[in-house]
Amino acid sequence: MTTLLSVENLSKVFTLGGGLFGKGRDLVALNDINLTVEQGETLAIVGESGCGKTTLGRCIIKALSVTSGHVRYHPEGGETVDLTTLNKREIKPFRRDIRMIFQDPMSSLNPNMRVFDIVAEPLRIHKLLRGKDLEARVYDTLAKVGIAADAAGRYPHAFSGGQRQRIGIARALVLDPRLVIADEAVSALDVSIQAQVLNLLDDLKADFGLTYIFISHDLGVVNYIADRVVVMYLGHVVENAPTEMLFERPRHPYTEMLLEALPIADPTRRKGRRTELKGEIPYLGNRPQGCPFHTRCKYAQDRCRSEKPALHAINGTAQQAACHFAETLELTGAYDAPQKAIA
Amino acid sequence: MPQTPMADKPLLTVRNMSISFSSPDEADIEAVRQVDLTLTPGKTLALVGESGCGKSVTARAVLRLLDKNAVIPSGEILFDTGQGAVDIAQLKPDSLAMRSIRGAEISMIFQEPMSSLSPVHTIGDQIDEIIILHDRVSPKQARERTVALLDQVGVPGARDRANAYPFELSGGLRQRAMIAMALACTPKLLIADEPTTALDVTTQAQILDLLRQLQDDYGMAMLFITHDLGVVAEVADDIAVMYLGDVVEQGDVYEVFRSPKHPYTQALMNSVPRLSRKADRQRLSPIKGTVPSPRDRPAGCAFTSRCPHAFAPCPDQRPERTQLSAGHVARCHLLTREPAEALA
Ligand SMILES: Nc1ncnc2c1ncn2[C@@H]1O[C@H](COP(=O)(O)OP(=O)(O)OP(=O)(O)O)[C@@H](O)[C@H]1O
Ligand SMILES: Nc1ncnc2c1ncn2[C@@H]1O[C@H](COP(=O)(O)OP(=O)(O)O)[C@@H](O)[C@H]1O
Ligand code: SF4
Ligand code: SF4
Ligand SMILES: [Mg+2]
Ligand SMILES: [Mg+2]
Numbered sequence: 001m002t003t004l005l006s007v008e009n010l011s012k013v014f015t016l017g018g019g020l021f022g023k024g025r026d027l028v029a030l031n032d033i034n035l036t037v038e039q040g041e042t043l044a045i046v047g048e049s050g051c052g053k054t055t056l057g058r059c060i061i062k063a064l065s066v067t068s069g070h071v072r073y074h075p076e077g078g079e080t081v082d083l084t085t086l087n088k089r090e091i092k093p094f095r096r097d098i099r100m101i102f103q104d105p106m107s108s109l110n111p112n113m114r115v116f117d118i119v120a121e122p123l124r125i126h127k128l129l130r131g132k133d134l135e136a137r138v139y140d141t142l143a144k145v146g147i148a149a150d151a152a153g154r155y156p157h158a159f160s161g162g163q164r165q166r167i168g169i170a171r172a173l174v175l176d177p178r179l180v181i182a183d184e185a186v187s188a189l190d191v192s193i194q195a196q197v198l199n200l201l202d203d204l205k206a207d208f209g210l211t212y213i214f215i216s217h218d219l220g221v222v223n224y225i226a227d228r229v230v231v232m233y234l235g236h237v238v239e240n241a242p243t244e245m246l247f248e249r250p251r252h253p254y255t256e257m258l259l260e261a262l263p264i265a266d267p268t269r270r271k272g273r274r275t276e277l278k279g280e281i282p283y284l285g286n287r288p289q290g291c292p293f294h295t296r297c298k299y300a301q302d303r304c305r306s307e308k309p310a311l312h313a314i315n316g317t318a319q320q321a322a323c324h325f326a327e328t329l330e331l332t333g334a335y336d337a338p339q340k341a342i343a
Numbered sequence: 344m345p346q347t348p349m350a351d352k353p354l355l356t357v358r359n360m361s362i363s364f365s366s367p368d369e370a371d372i373e374a375v376r377q378v379d380l381t382l383t384p385g386k387t388l389a390l391v392g393e394s395g396c397g398k399s400v401t402a403r404a405v406l407r408l409l410d411k412n413a414v415i416p417s418g419e420i421l422f423d424t425g426q427g428a429v430d431i432a433q434l435k436p437d438s439l440a441m442r443s444i445r446g447a448e449i450s451m452i453f454q455e456p457m458s459s460l461s462p463v464h465t466i467g468d469q470i471d472e473i474i475i476l477h478d479r480v481s482p483k484q485a486r487e488r489t490v491a492l493l494d495q496v497g498v499p500g501a502r503d504r505a506n507a508y509p510f511e512l513s514g515g516l517r518q519r520a521m522i523a524m525a526l527a528c529t530p531k532l533l534i535a536d537e538p539t540t541a542l543d544v545t546t547q548a549q550i551l552d553l554l555r556q557l558q559d560d561y562g563m564a565m566l567f568i569t570h571d572l573g574v575v576a577e578v579a580d581d582i583a584v585m586y587l588g589d590v591v592e593q594g595d596v597y598e599v600f601r602s603p604k605h606p607y608t609q610a611l612m613n614s615v616p617r618l619s620r621k622a623d624r625q626r627l628s629p630i631k632g633t634v635p636s637p638r639d640r641p642a643g644c645a646f647t648s649r650c651p652h653a654f655a656p657c658p659d660q661r662p663e664r665t666q667l668s669a670g671h672v673a674r675c676h677l678l679t680r681e682p683a684e685a686l687a
Contacts, residue, residue, distance in 0.1 A: 049514075049543050162633060190394050190570060190634075191572070191611060191614045192611065192629055193393075193633065194614070195613075195615075195616075195627040195629035195630075196629040198616070198627055199627055217543065220573065220615070220616050220618055223619075224616035224624065225616075243621070244620055247618070260548070261544040261547065261548035262573070262618070263544075263547070263571065263577045264577075264618055265573045265575070265576050265600075265617070266576055267596050267597050267600050268597065270576060335618065
């Protein structure tokens with residue numbers, strides 16, 4: 001495996017309510033993130049709302065500037081570049097390689113542009129193709145995502161949610177990218193349409209040799225599509241593992257909690273009351289001392305309240321977790337959830 | 344499953360109910376056609392289906408909270424008040440009879456909590472008001488009950504939080520406040536329209552637990568609207584599957600998940616990724632195409648344009664409700680015109 005992208009010690013701090021003279025409050029949205037994305041894999045990023053998933057995606061494409069750290073891009077056959085050091089002009093060629101698909105298809109498509117122009121726009125911005133060649137590329141890309149050529153003259157409002165998401169995907173793919181960051185790309189879709197888009201993403205990956213960063217809060221979808229999963233909590237990576245290892249035996253109590261909460265579409269595997277699920281995600285501004293998860297963790301010990309656990313490999317495997325007791329805790333996975341006796 | 348005899352007596356029976364919307368310059372649309380639903384005390388019926396199929400409209404009809412351009416051209420909504428049945432479909436939406444049912448006997452948790460909580464009043468004041476309106480108690484007594492309710496639905500620091508405005512609460516706490524409000528008059532029927540769709544899985548699990556607990560405590564019937572089959576499998580006793588205004592299949596949740604009989608129910612279940620190991624993973628089989636608009640609904644079976652099994656009678660003849668076993672019904676020509684094995 002070759003690494004396509006590595007995120008090193010990445011932090012992002014938003015300063016809230018800072019006036020001209022007053023000092024604002026700091027909100028640490030990303031706290032010392034380290035991860036790599038391997039060529040050809042689908043890396044999922046999961047976690048509760050507000051944990052920093054979108055912010056991480058936006059820092060990678062440089063839609064946001066980072067506070068500290070590096071995003072190193074290693075294109076096949078090219079030289080490694082630290083994207084965070086590039087200026088606006090220097091970053092431009094990399095904007096072709098790394099594309100983002102956004103959460104809400106409606107708000108990310110310009111309502112006043114025809115579908116053809118929405119998909120053609122990136123080619124025009126990058127001055128890549130013109131005339132007949134441009135036309136051919138746009139129609140070809142639309143066909144790949146299942147939008148008929150005769151629909152290319154319509155405006156976004158004339159399409160269903162699933163079709164709009166396909167248009168967003170076509171816009172991302174038209175530049176022939178290497179890395180696609182899909183931010184909750186199927187979350188707003190109905191299940192039947194979601195299944196169409198998931199299959200499409202799968203097929204496109206094979207056809208174009210793509211690498212995905214798949215941001216999602218739906219662990220069922222993640223289990224289906226991802227090769228590896230990064231779990232985030234309060235701006236930290238708390239677990240990073242191959243999908244099956246993580247679902248089989250999570251090594252971080254927060255991952256266990258997420259799996260525990262996941263509803264399974266099978267009444268015979270009904271979980272019943274899950275009394276251990278406690279508390280809500282603390283506000284990012286009030287970050288707990290020690291382990292960021294200790295306020296909700298049922299395994300927390302004194303040490304957890306003072307000493308912050310580092311992300312580390314578990315017994316030399318590909319599974320990493322940031323918990324003091326990752327090696328010894330017997331956490332429950334999701335594949336063989338206990339069968340509840342039907343009263 | 345042990346059942347008290349009382350539990351079998353329906354609390355609400357919707358029979359043959361249709362809902363149409365009129366617009367000044369276009370033909371009427373029949374958003375819901377001839378649906379039948381039964382709700383029983385202590386039981387949860389989950390109403391599932393994709394966006395736009397008529398779930399919310401059906402629920403609002405039961406409370407007579409439909410938009411002004413809506414009519415209920417046919418059908419009955421029979422509600423057992425304890426002193427005989429009332430046909431809600433015949434009541435005027437703003438009549439005294441309807442208002443005494445709404446909020447007190449039947450209450451609802453809405454899809455968007457922000458749109459149903461007033462932004463300019465504290466949650467405590469909003470719950471107090473409902474209690475005072477229905478039970479004519481003093482403001483002080485009402486507040487005691489409000490605090491107890493907030494506490495019961497798991498709002499930490501209930502006495503202080505009662506003084507919070509909705510925007511000061513997290514999504515999960517806001518949803519809990521909504522639930523407390525809906526329970527203020529101990530309703531016999533709680534309608535929950537996508538109560539957890541906007542929440543994180545962890546918060547969702549807590550809210551589902553809470554609703555189950557409250558149902559055990561109060562013995563109320565629940566109509567639970569969702570598009571998430573995982574949530575259905577967690578909370579429902581019975582399931583009704585809607586497609587484009589029709590209830591296409593209905594029955595016991597274990598039976599319908601084990602052996603769905605309607606092609607749409609089957610297709611829906613095959614669209615959800617199963618939680619399986621890589622070796623057992625199967626490619627999803629999505630339903631082809633998209634849901635047509637209610638205006639373009641085929642006169643016969645609504646699913647004709649997307650059904651892999653559609654045959655001669657489907658486009659023009661509406662399939663009958665076919666009884667498959669006790670309480671399990673579906674509408675599909677395959678169930679009457681072909682040997683039943685064709686579906687298995
Ligand atoms: N006031 C109205 N005027 C005209 N049509 C309406 C009106 N309200 C709802 N409809 C139509 O009725 C149908 C059912 O809508 P409903 O809100 O019940 O869908 P739903 O199943 O709750 O969907 P979702 O899952 O998106 O909430 C839709 O086709 C909708 O466009
Ligand atoms: N532009 C911004 N200014 C201030 N805070 C922000 C901004 N963007 C995101 N945040 C905050 O950063 C945190 C992480 O947000 P986000 O990455 O959007 O979360 P997720 O995608 O995981 O739901 C949240 O607390 C959010 O409110
Ligand atoms: S370090 Fe302690 S508090 Fe943090 S997850 Fe592990 S056991 Fe829980
Ligand atoms: S009636 Fe016909 S179109 Fe409808 S679900 Fe059955 S086979 Fe399919
Ligand atoms: Mg996000
Ligand atoms: Mg709705």
